[in-house]
Every structure is written in structure tokens, then in C-alpha cells.
Amino acid sequence: MQVRASRKVQGLGYAAPTAVFVAVFFLLPLLLVGQMSLNDWPLLAGDQGGNAPENYTDVTDGPLFWPAVRFTLLYTGIVTVVLLGLALLLALLVQESRPGAGFFRTVYFLPGALGLASASLLFWGLYSPTTGPLSRALERLGLVDDPVSFLGSPTSALLSTVFLVVWKFAGFYMLILLVGLQRIPHEVYEAARIDGASRAQIFRGITLPLLKPSLALSLLLCVTGSLLAFDQFFVLTKGGPDNSTVTVVQLVYREAFQRLDLGTAAALSIIVLAALLLLNALQFRGLRRADES
Amino acid sequence: MGSPAGSQGPVRRLVTAAVALIAAMGLATACGSGDGGSGDGGSGGGGGRAADAKGVDDGTTLTMWTRAATRPQSEALVKAYNASHENKVELTVIPTDDYQAKVGAAAGSRDLPDLFASDVVFVPNYTSSSLFADLTDRIDALPFADDLAQSHIKAGTYEDKKYVVPHTLDLSVLFYNKDLYRRAKLDPEKPPATLAEWDEQARAVDALGGGVNGTFFGGNCGGCGVFTWWPSIWAAGEDVLNEDGTEATLDSATAKKVYDTYRGWVDDDIVAPGARDETGATWTGVFPKGKVGVMPMPSTTLGLMPKDLDLGVAPIPGPDGGKSTFVGGDAIGISATSESADQAWNFLAWSLGDEAQVDVVAAHKDVVARTDLASNKHSAADPRLVTINKLVADGHTPYALKFGQTFNDPNGPWLTLMRDAVFGDGASVDKDNDAVSASLAD
Numbered sequence: 001m002q003v004r005a006s007r008k009v010q011g012l013g014y015a016a017p018t019a020v021f022v023a024v025f026f027l028l029p030l031l032l033v034g035q036m037s038l039n040d041w042p043l044l045a046g047d048q049g050g051n052a053p054e055n056y057t058d059v060t061d062g063p064l065f066w067p068a069v070r071f072t073l074l075y076t077g078i079v080t081v082v083l084l085g086l087a088l089l090l091a092l093l094v095q096e097s098r099p100g101a102g103f104f105r106t107v108y109f110l111p112g113a114l115g116l117a118s119a120s121l122l123f124w125g126l127y128s129p130t131t132g133p134l135s136r137a138l139e140r141l142g143l144v145d146d147p148v149s150f151l152g153s154p155t156s157a158l159l160s161t162v163f164l165v166v167w168k169f170a171g172f173y174m175l176i177l178l179v180g181l182q183r184i185p186h187e188v189y190e191a192a193r194i195d196g197a198s199r200a201q202i203f204r205g206i207t208l209p210l211l212k213p214s215l216a217l218s219l220l221l222c223v224t225g226s227l228l229a230f231d232q233f234f235v236l237t238k239g240g241p242d243n244s245t246v247t248v249v250q251l252v253y254r255e256a257f258q259r260l261d262l263g264t265a266a267a268l269s270i271i272v273l274a275a276l277l278l279l280n281a282l283q284f285r286g287l288r289r290a291d292e293s
Numbered sequence: 294m295g296s297p298a299g300s301q302g303p304v305r306r307l308v309t310a311a312v313a314l315i316a317a318m319g320l321a322t323a324c325g326s327g328d329g330g331s332g333d334g335g336s337g338g339g340g341g342r343a344a345d346a347k348g349v350d351d352g353t354t355l356t357m358w359t360r361a362a363t364r365p366q367s368e369a370l371v372k373a374y375n376a377s378h379e380n381k382v383e384l385t386v387i388p389t390d391d392y393q394a395k396v397g398a399a400a401g402s403r404d405l406p407d408l409f410a411s412d413v414v415f416v417p418n419y420t421s422s423s424l425f426a427d428l429t430d431r432i433d434a435l436p437f438a439d440d441l442a443q444s445h446i447k448a449g450t451y452e453d454k455k456y457v458v459p460h461t462l463d464l465s466v467l468f469y470n471k472d473l474y475r476r477a478k479l480d481p482e483k484p485p486a487t488l489a490e491w492d493e494q495a496r497a498v499d500a501l502g503g504g505v506n507g508t509f510f511g512g513n514c515g516g517c518g519v520f521t522w523w524p525s526i527w528a529a530g531e532d533v534l535n536e537d538g539t540e541a542t543l544d545s546a547t548a549k550k551v552y553d554t555y556r557g558w559v560d561d562d563i564v565a566p567g568a569r570d571e572t573g574a575t576w577t578g579v580f581p582k583g584k585v586g587v588m589p590m591p592s593t594t595l596g597l598m599p600k601d602l603d604l605g606v607a608p609i610p611g612p613d614g615g616k617s618t619f620v621g622g623d624a625i626g627i628s629a630t631s632e633s634a635d636q637a638w639n640f641l642a643w644s645l646g647d648e649a650q651v652d653v654v655a656a657h658k659d660v661v662a663r664t665d666l667a668s669n670k671h672s673a674a675d676p677r678l679v680t681i682n683k684l685v686a687d688g689h690t691p692y693a694l695k696f697g698q699t700f701n702d703p704n705g706p707w708l709t710l711m712r713d714a715v716f717g718d719g720a721s722v723d724k725d726n727d728a729v730s731a732s733l734a735d
Contacts, residue, residue, distance in 0.1 A: 043397040044422035064704060130567035130575060147566040238572055238703035240513055242712055246704055257394035258702040259735075260418065 036266035043260040055267035059255070068246045075158065075247065076226035083166050084218055087173035092207075094174070095181050105178070109171035116168065120235035123164045127151055127236070154244030157237045161245065164232055169225075173218045180214025181207070216287045220280065227276060248272055346434040348639030352379040355637055356406035359384060359460075360392040363623045366461035366593065366659055367410065370644050373653045378643070380636050382408070393418075393697060400424050405628035407637045410460045413448050413624045414519075414696045417538075420451035421694060425626035429455045431638055440665040441645065444620040444690035456626045458641055461593065462660035463622035464684055465520045467491070467610075468580055468595075469587035471603040473498045473505060477586070484587070484607030487614045488525055488554050491587060498586025499563045507563035508588045509580065510555065512715065514573030515708040516701045519691070520619045521589035521609070522711075525551045527689050528611030538693025539734045543710060544726035550612045552714035552722065559715055569716060572703065580604075592681045593622070596658035606677040608684055620688035622660075660685065699732040706732045 038052040059065060094105045111119065127150035129135045135148040150160045184207065192202050208215075230249040233239060239246035239254075246254075249272065256265035359367040364386045371384045385406070387395050393415060399405045400422065411419060419425055432438055432446070432455050442459045449457030471481035477497045485491035495507030511517030523533050529547045534540065542548070558564045565585050567575075577594050579585055583602055589609055598604060608616030627637045643649055650661045655671040660681055667682035693699065700707040710725035 042422070044400050044418060044424065046401060128567070128575070129570060130565075130579065149567070149570050152570050240572070240703055240708075241570070242709065243704050250704075254702065254704055257397065258705070259698045260393070260397060 033266045033269055036262055037270050039263055041261070041263035041266070043256060043262050051263070055263040056271070059251075059264050059268045059271065062251070064243060064246050064251060064254075067243065068248050068251050071245060072227055072229065072247045075162070075229060075245075076223055078158075078162055079165055079226045080219065080222045082162060083169055083173060083222055084215070086166060086170045087177055087218065088215075090170060090174040091177035091181055095178065105174075108174055111168045111170075112172040112175075114168065116231045117235060119168050120164060120232045123160070124236050127160055151237055152241060154241060157241060157245050161232050161236055164236070165226075165229075169222075173222065176218050176221075177211065177214050180211045184210045212287075219287075220283055223283065224276065224280065227279070228272075346431070346436075346642065348431075348637070348642055349635040350379045350639050351636065352381075353633050353636040355380055355382045355408060355633055355640060357382050357384050357408040357410070357640075358392075358396070358406050359386055359410040359623065359625075360389045360412065361386050362389045362412075363410065363461045363463065363593065365597075366654070366657065367623075369653050369657055370460075370649060373649060374640055374643060378639070380639060382640055396424070403630050405630055407631040407633050408625060408627055408640065410623040410625040411457075413445055413459075413620070413622060413690055414693075414700075416449045416457055416624050416626075417451065417692060417694050418697070419626075420449060420456045423629055425449075425456035426629045426631065426634055427454045427456060428458070428626060428638070428641075431642075432458060435642065435645065437645070437663055437665060440663040442620060442662050442664070442685055444685075444688060445622075445624045445662075448690045448692055449624050449626065457624035458626070458645060459662035460623040460625035460644070461654075462620060462662055462685065464592040464618040464620055464660055464681055464688060465524055465589050465609060466592050466618060466681055466684065467587055467607040468590040468598075469494070469605045469607065470498075470580075470583060470585065471605050472583070473501065473586050474605075477501055481603075481605065484605055485610055487610050488551065488612045491610060492554055492557065495558065495563050495586050496561070505584050505586070506565035507586045508558055509565040509571075509576070509585050510568055510588065511571040511573050511576035512559075512564075512568040512712065513571055513703075513708070514576060515703065515705060515711065517571070517573050517576055518707065518711045519700050520591070520621060522551055522555070523689070523691070524589075524609035524617040524619055525611050527617035528609065528615035529613065530611075530615065532689075534691050534693055534733070538691065538696070539730075541726055541729040541733060543707075543729055544723045547612060549714075549719065549722060552719055554612075555715045556719060591621070592660050595677065595681070606680050608680070608687070616684070616687055618684045618688040620685060620690045693733055695733050695735055698735075699729055 036047075037055050038050055040048040040051040040054070042048065090108050094101045094108065114122075126132050126134050129147035129149045129152070132150075134150070135144075138144045138148055139146075149156070151157045188206055188210070189202065192206055197205065228249050229247045230253065233245050233247055233250055234253070237245045239250055248268070252265050252268045252272065255261050255268055357367075357371070367384060367386070371382045375381050389412075392412070396405070396409065396411070396419070400419075405424065432441075435441075442462060445457065445459035445462070446455060449455060467484060469484050474481040474494070477494075477500065479494055479497055485494050491508075497507075498505060499507030510521060526533055526545070526548050531542070531545060531547050533543055533548070535542075559568070565579055567579070577590060580588055580590055581594075581598050581602060583599075592606075595606070609618060610616055625641065627634050627641070631637055645662055647666070650663055650666050651669045651671065654661050655666070655669050655678070658671070658675070658678060661667065661669065664682075664685060667685070668679060672678035672682055699705050702708070706725065706728035710722060710729060713719065713721045713725055
């Protein structure tokens with residue numbers, strides 16, 4: 001008994017720092033945000049008393065809310081497909097430990113070492129039709145007559161941003177998938193080859209199924225990250241042109257720091273949080289079911 | 294296999310993401326939870342005493358914030374003050390786009406510096422939230438009180454109390470390239486006096502070809518539109534907002550005439566490349582390259598133009614003549630929570646005095662904050678400065694509590710109006726103006 005009790009205390013001791021951390025930096029702010037979302041709370045004047053559920057209805061009635069939801073989902077879809085597809089391709093390319101593989105692994109991973117905001121700023125400079133080198137290079141090569149405006153139309157702005165994100169993160173997801181690939185035992189491949197399986201068959205029958213845990217992890221990370229997209233659009237497009245690239249988190253920022261209303265910003269944050277929890281729960285369920293089958 | 298690692302990671306990731314999101318909001322919460330400004334607080338409220346006119350210079354260290362857009366002007370003033378006074382001002386320059394958020398957060402946690410400047414159009418936000426100390430008595434005690442740029446004083450007056458003084462004045466004026474004018478066989482001493490002449494001259498310069506363009510503007514920048522387009526409407530004797538800034542008339546016939554001219558430039562490719570994408574970050578960098586004929590520019594950039602660029606300055610005209618300007622720039626006040634209000638006032642009073650205005654501001658080719666100094670020893674050497682200084686009297690500083698979210702917000706209704714009117718066919722201006730009014734009255 002004595003021993004068990006002391007172990008319990010010990011366990012609590014080990015868990016306490018994390019618990020305190022979570023309480024102070026997660027639960028407490030969460031409660032505060034919840035409280036803010038139920039009150040009239042201008043940024044400059046502070047709490048002005050309860051007004052629930054006005055903040056929530058204000059947010060969902062805003063003209064940019066549904067377009068932002070649609071755009072965030074569209075962006076998430078495109079980024080997830082392109083990014084994970086490319087990451088898988090890269091991982092397969094550098095999977096074998098042959099000379100030079102280390103070099104390419106490093107090169108593919110390198111952009112991931114840059115902060116997203118800095119990378120966005122870098123691309124903003126590259127994309128600029130007036131001062132950027134990309135447009136000028138295309139003009140010099142005679143491929144275009146007029147300066148190219150990479151961020152000028154809704155479609156080009158979206159694709160230019162997707163390109164940045166893929167450039168930045170492909171190496172990171174490659175790394176996750178690479179670890180998964182290298183966990184697949186060689187014997188399985190050998191057995192398949194002896195049975196006369198083709199490359200495509202091996203990929204579909206062995207690589208993909210055995211890679212599922214890594215793919216699942218990548219999927220979750222990518223979807224969550226994309227739904228919370230902010231930096232890249234804030235720096236590159238500011239939601240433009242013509243409000244075509246406003247993401248949901250940008251709206252949170254806009255409510256708080258353009259419209260100076262912390263109440264509606266908090267309400268929107270809670271909505272985003274709820275949507276994220278729901279989406280992730282669904283993803284977990286789907287993946288677990290796939291795992292069992 | 295590997296499922297423990299495979300499911301722990303995402304959970305933690307999700308929590309991390311949620312923490313990040315919440316922490317960001319939490320930060321704001323923590324800041325917002327102070328009980329706001331409690332009246333005009335602090336030691337500054339008194340006023341009235343004779344010593345107040347000059348403040349106190351006793352070796353106090355004062356903190357001051359300004360935004361990056363007006364950094365050179367603030368730095369010059371602070372440097373000159375620190376060199377000649379016991380008090381020391383420590384200046385912090387904050388990126389222009391982040392300034393509102395930074396002030397808002399600091400206001401909540403009562404961490405505002407002793408002095409903070411603000412884009413004059415945002416001043417009403419701060420005065421109405423009691424962030425500034427009441428300076429009415431101190432300002433009125435200045436011997437040159439009536440000569441201070443009144444549009445700034447007016448923007449900083451709330452419920453009959455004055456809270457700010459002009460800090461740096463930034464006026465919108467036309468810059469035109471005299472070399473290009475000569476090449477296009479235009480008279481370099483005859484800048485446009487009407488919007489129609491501006492149109493003609495821009496087109497004449499544009500016809501030179503070879504990478505030369507007629508004009509330029511920030512087409513994806515609400516603040517640029519306000520700053521450079523509205524003067525053409527004011528020049529016609531019309532206003533764009535009602536008295537208390539809750540309703541817009543940006544769909545008037547005059548306004549539409551202005552949009553039509555700009556749309557013509559876009560349609561006929563008179564505008565330098567990049568106007569449609571220009572978010573305001575680089576719009577003043579186009580003219581100094583010497584390839585643009587005539588465009589509105591901020592007067593604060595005059596001192597920064599290349600020495601070999603032969604440029605003329607003219608007021609922004611209306612459709613049928615007249616002239617006006619947007620009296621922008623920064624106004625500055627003492628924060629309501631400052632404990633060194635007397636010392637802070639010493640800096641402000643000095644910054645408006647003859648010495649600072651002439652030897653620092655005017656010497657830097659900037660607009661003086663006092664109309665009685667419009668002609669000084671520096672402006673005498675450069676007639677362009679007299680043109681700009683005199684414009685202060687013809688200019689406007691619009692007043693609206695919801696100015697930022699309506700006009701500066703890149704996702705706000707005014708930018709939609711601008712782009713519909715100039716890059717579209719202009720058919721939705723009436724509808725867009727209703728959206729602007731709705732945002733102002735929000």
C-alpha cells in the first residue's frame with residue numbers, strides 16, 4: 001500500500017508540470033475566449049457586458065463568412081491532394097540509400113527550415129510584377145509581353161499561394177512518409193518480386209497499405225494546418241484580389257484588429273475550434289476503420 | 294502497426310494547433326481584461342498652470358511609439374530633441390500594418406508608452422476610447438495655438454476636448470516628371486489644373502512609349518484611394534462623408550466622374566504595370582524610377598526623391614478645376630496612463646515650436662504643422678514646398694469612427710467600390726456606396 005501511494009504521488013509529480021502548462025496556456029485562455037465570445041468586447045474599451053448570442057450571429061451573418069468557409073475548404077482540398085501526392089513521389093524517389101540520396105533528401109527538406117511568414121515574404125517579392133525577378137525573367141525570355149501578375153486574379157493568387165505552400169512543406173511531409181517507407185520490411189518486397197508482382201502491383205498491394213499510418217498522420221497534419229491557414233495569405237494576398245482568398249482565420253484577425261471587436265473574433269475562434277474538433281474526430285474514425293479492415 | 298505513434302502525433306498536433314489559436318486569442322484576452330481607460334486619469338489632467346505651456350524638462354526618459362510610414366520625420370524630431378534637452382525620448386517604430394493592433398493590445402494591458410503617434414484618421418478611435426490624456430488647456434496655452442494645422446486638431450477633438458497635436462503632416466499632391474513633360478512637348482511649368490488636363494497630359498506622356506507610362510495608382514489599396522482620389526472630389530467643393538462620419542456619398546456624380554477618368558487610364562493602358570495588384574507596400578516606389586508622367590504622391594516622399602529627378606509639384610485638381618488635398622500623416626498625444634505627462638508635453642510643445650518646425654521639419658522638406666510658418670527660410674529656396682505648405686488650408690482630414698474597417702481594411706467595402714469602379718464597369722458604385730455607409734454606421 002505504502003509503495004503504491006508513493007508511486008501515485010510520484011506520478012502526479014511527473015504529470016503536474018504538463019497539467020499546469022495545459023491549464024494556464026490552454027484551458028484558461030479557452031475559458032476566457034468563451035467568455036469574450038458571449039460579451040460585447042471592443043478591443044480598445046474592454047468588456048462591456050453580455051450580449052450573447054449576438055457575436056455568433058454577427059459573425060455568421062457577415063458577408064465574408066460563407067465565402068471564407070468555402071475558400072478555406074477549397075484551399076485545404078487542393079493543398080492536401082497536391083502536397084501529399086508530391087511528398088509521396090519525392091519520398092519514393094529518395095527512398096533507396098544510393099549515392100546522392102542524402103543530398104536530395106536535404107535539398108527537398110531545406111525549404112521546410114524556413115518560417116512560413118518569411119517564406120511568404122520571399123515569394124511576395126518574387127511574385128511582384130513591378131519589382132520581382134520572376135516576371136522580369138519571363139519577359140526577358142520572351143515568354144510573355146507584359147509583366148505577369150502572379151497574385152492578380154483569384155485563380156492565379158490561389159495557385160501562387162498553393163505553389164508556395166507546396167514548395168515549403170513538401171519536404172516535411174516527404175520526411176514523414178520516408179520514415180514510413182523505411183519501416184516496411186525488405187522481405188515483403190522480395191517475396192512479392194519472387195511471386196512475379198509488377199511494380200504497380202507492389203505499390204498498390206504493399207507500399208500503400210503498409211504506409212497507411214504515415215499517410216494518416218500526414219493527412220491529419222495537412223488538413224488541420226490548411227484549415228488554419230493565415231500567414232501565407234496575410235502576407236501574399238491580404239485576402240485579395242476582391243476578397244477571393246479570405247480564409248477563416250484571416251476573418252478572426254480582421255474582426256479583432258481591423259474591426260477592433262474582440263467579442264466577434266472570439267466567437268469566430270470558437271466556431272473554428274468546434275469545426276476543427278469535429279473534422280478531426282471524423283478523420284480519426286474514418287482512419288481507424290480503415291486501419292481495422 | 295505503429296498505430297500508437299500514428300495516433301498520438303495528430304492528437305498532440307491538433308492540441309498544439311488549438312493552443313496556438315487560443316493562445317493568440319488569449320493574448321488579446323489578457324490584454325483586454327484591464328478595465329479600459331478610467332477617464333482621463335494620470336497627472337496630465339490638471340493643466341492650466343503657467344508651467345504647462347512648456348512642460349517639464351528634468352531628465353525623464355520618455356517612451357514613444359510611431360508607425361513605420363512616418364519614421365524619418367519622427368526620428369529627426371526625436372534626435373534633435375534628445376540632443377538639446379535633459380529629457381530623453383526613446384522611440385519605437387512599429388510596422389504600419391500592425392500599429393492599430395499593437396496600440397489596442399497595449400491599451401488593454403495599460404502598457405501604452407508616454408507618447409504615441411497615430412495615423413490621423415485613426416485618432417477618433419483612440420479619443421473615443423479615452424486612450425489619450427486631455428490636452429485642451431495645454432494646447433490653448435500655446436502662443437501659436439490657432440496656427441496649428443486645424444484639420445488635425447479637429448480630428449483629435451472629442452466631446453469638445455482636444456487630445457492631440459499634429460506630429461507629421463503628409464499631404465497628397467501631384468508629382469510630375471518635368472523631363473518626360475519636355476520630351477512629350479508639354480510645358481513643364483504647366484501642371485494639370487483640371488482632371489481633364491491631367492488626363493490629357495498623362496496620355497501625352499504615355500504616348501512616348503519605351504517603358505514610359507502616363508500615371509500610376511495603388512489599385513488594391515484602400516488607403517491609397519482615400520488619400521489620392523478624394524481630393525479630386527473635395528476640389529469640386531463636395532464632401533465624401535457626412536459630418537459625423539456615418540454616411541458616405543461616394544456615388545455622387547463628381548465621384549463617378551473621377552472614377553471614370555481612372556477607368557479610362559486602365560482601359561487604355563496609361564497606367565504603369567502593377568496598379569491592379571498594388572497593395573500600398575510599393576506604390577510610392579514607382580514614380581522615383583523616372584518612367585511615370587504624373588501621379589499623386591505623399592508630400593513626405595519629396596525629400597526622398599532622387600536628386601537627378603526633375604520633378605514638379607502641383608495640387609490635385611477636381612474634374613473642372615479647384616484643388617484640394619488629404620491632410621494625412623500622424624497626430625500625437627500623451628497616453629492617459631502616462632505618469633510623465635508634464636515631461637511628455639515638453640517634447641510636444643518643443644516639436645511645434647519655431648526651431649523644431651523650421652530647422653528640423655522644414656529642413657527635411659516636410660510640411661510644417663503651423664500655417665504661420667508656411668513660408669520659411671527653407672521653403673523660400675524651393676517653391677514646391679510653398680505649394681505644399683499652402684495646401685494645408687485647402688485640405689481635409691475625414692472624420693469617421695469606423696474609418697479603418699471601412700476604408701483601410703483590405704477586405705473592407707471601400708476597396709470593393711474602388712476596384713468595381715475602376716477595374717470593372719463601374720455599374721455597382723451605388724450599391725457599393727450603400728455597403729460603405731453600412732460599415733460606417735455599424
